[in-house]
Amino acid sequence: MAETKPEPEVEADATVALLAVSASTTKGYPHPSQSSTHALEWTLEKLIKKSSRNDFKLLLLHVQVPDEDGLDEVDSIYATPADFNEAHENDRLKCLQLLKFYVSKCHEAQVSCRAWIKQGDAKDVICREVHRLKPDILILGSRGLGPLQRMFVGGVSDYCAKKVDCPVLVIKRRPEDMPDDASED
Amino acid sequence: MAETKPEPEVEADATVALLAVSASTTKGYPHPSQSSTHALEWTLEKLIKKSSRNDFKLLLLHVQVPDEDGLDEVDSIYATPADFNEAHENDRLKCLQLLKFYVSKCHEAQVSCRAWIKQGDAKDVICREVHRLKPDILILGSRGLGPLQRMFVGGVSDYCAKKVDCPVLVIKRRPEDMPDDASED
Numbered sequence: 001m002a003e004t005k006p007e008p009e010v011e012a013d014a015t016v017a018l019l020a021v022s023a024s025t026t027k028g029y030p031h032p033s034q035s036s037t038h039a040l041e042w043t044l045e046k047l048i049k050k051s052s053r054n055d056f057k058l059l060l061l062h063v064q065v066p067d068e069d070g071l072d073e074v075d076s077i078y079a080t081p082a083d084f085n086e087a088h089e090n091d092r093l094k095c096l097q098l099l100k101f102y103v104s105k106c107h108e109a110q111v112s113c114r115a116w117i118k119q120g121d122a123k124d125v126i127c128r129e130v131h132r133l134k135p136d137i138l139i140l141g142s143r144g145l146g147p148l149q150r151m152f153v154g155g156v157s158d159y160c161a162k163k164v165d166c167p168v169l170v171i172k173r174r175p176e177d178m179p180d181d182a183s184e185d
Numbered sequence: 186m187a188e189t190k191p192e193p194e195v196e197a198d199a200t201v202a203l204l205a206v207s208a209s210t211t212k213g214y215p216h217p218s219q220s221s222t223h224a225l226e227w228t229l230e231k232l233i234k235k236s237s238r239n240d241f242k243l244l245l246l247h248v249q250v251p252d253e254d255g256l257d258e259v260d261s262i263y264a265t266p267a268d269f270n271e272a273h274e275n276d277r278l279k280c281l282q283l284l285k286f287y288v289s290k291c292h293e294a295q296v297s298c299r300a301w302i303k304q305g306d307a308k309d310v311i312c313r314e315v316h317r318l319k320p321d322i323l324i325l326g327s328r329g330l331g332p333l334q335r336m337f338v339g340g341v342s343d344y345c346a347k348k349v350d351c352p353v354l355v356i357k358r359r360p361e362d363m364p365d366d367a368s369e370d
Contacts, residue, residue: 172350
């Protein structure tokens, strides 16, 4: 992404943290999820203290899940091959808008960050990116699913915590922010 | 524990991290486990940067598991009720020696800490202490058990990560430090 203002400086031995960020499951793109928003805000308040801003570098990864049933696009009409390109471009813009939300938070806190988008199954892509980039720590927001929901909806944090070698920090939503149905995020 | 030298200062909005530390499963008391040693060293290097030492406070909890089969004490002879008191006192001293190892590491890094011992089942006591003390984050070393071992040996970090509300950081041993049998620690 193009940078307009100067980036915060980063120390050579900075801790590199990879944070996976998601879109809202209820409002869809470009709205950020509650769990990722809380995870980033918590990280910027409790982990990356003001005194050590230059000692951290955040990598923000968003995994875009290919829209399998196309319900989001139900009010679009595809008549020409170009329509598909346009839809594709729309998706990309919504993704970028989502990332902008998270990147802005880092910039406000004067913490250096890089953000990018990958496509695929969230848990597989996150593990692959951890393997590729070897961050010092993987940070994941968690919806706080119950045992049954974890079985059916599938807990990304559970899966990644077992698979990756690096330290994993899982940040659940505050109990008071938890909706009746924890899969709503 | 009595403090002899002045304690590092701590900011009012310091992040309070509870780190559960264990004894070696192979060498027994007072030897520290590989996984807890690595978890503390990692925390002091990667999370609590030199610039933000005063912004963190570490709580070091050791859970002493009651010795059920008494094999460790096979060379002791219990003849009078006082012998039991002595054995008890020996256990306590070994526990304190273990804690001293971890506390010394914090002091070397000039990070404020408090350490204490509780008795019981590690995972239950850790969850109870998190509930009681409400730290900002729970940090756990992990042996990196495989799925089968987790089922039989029981993963403390798995259990606690699901049970507690606060963010949980699980730090596995480095792959190169992993013994052939991951339950050895």
